[in-house]
């Protein structure tokens with residue numbers, strides 16, 4: 090089972106979250122690749138069994154421009170059996186806290202087999218570790234179910 094974490098980060102917060110999630114998948118001995126979105130071969134999206142999207146939020150609760158190609162790829166490719174997770178950082182001082190995570194969550198729920206979502210206030214801290222672990226566990230559990238069913 091091939092897992093990808095694909096993220097966008099302007100000031101490094103979401104990058105830190107993506108690296109943390111990556112290390113948690115590796116601790117569970119999962120074959121996981123980490124990509125900045127501008128280095129992700131979007132045409133290979135459907136080749137992954139599970140994909141975690143990591144995004145910051147911009148404007149008024151919006152998805153960053155550089156994530157839109159990936160967003161549209163989920164909408165247009167046949168990825169209905171792909172296990173996914175939507176994660177991101179944001180700032181609750183804005184009216185639409187982590188709005189980009191909400192947008193990805195809603196789309197991934199329709200297009201894929203969404204297993205978990207995760208919102209982190211600005212940058213992951215020690216108090217967030219348990220929630221990050223739960224997020225990774227939910228995805229790994231969904232993958233294990235898939236393996237057990239042999240599909």
Ligand SMILES: Cc1cc2nc3c(=O)[nH]c(=O)nc-3n(C[C@H](O)[C@H](O)[C@H](O)COP(=O)(O)O)c2cc1C
Nearest residue numbers: 098099100101102103145146150179180183186187
């Ligand atoms: C111009 C601007 C608009 C933002 N809009 C939102 C927003 O609508 N909702 C939100 O939760 N965070 C918003 N943020 C906060 C960022 O999403 C947050 O700082 C995030 O952690 C940045 O991630 P990065 O360091 O990976 O780039 C905004 C930040 C800036 C500078």
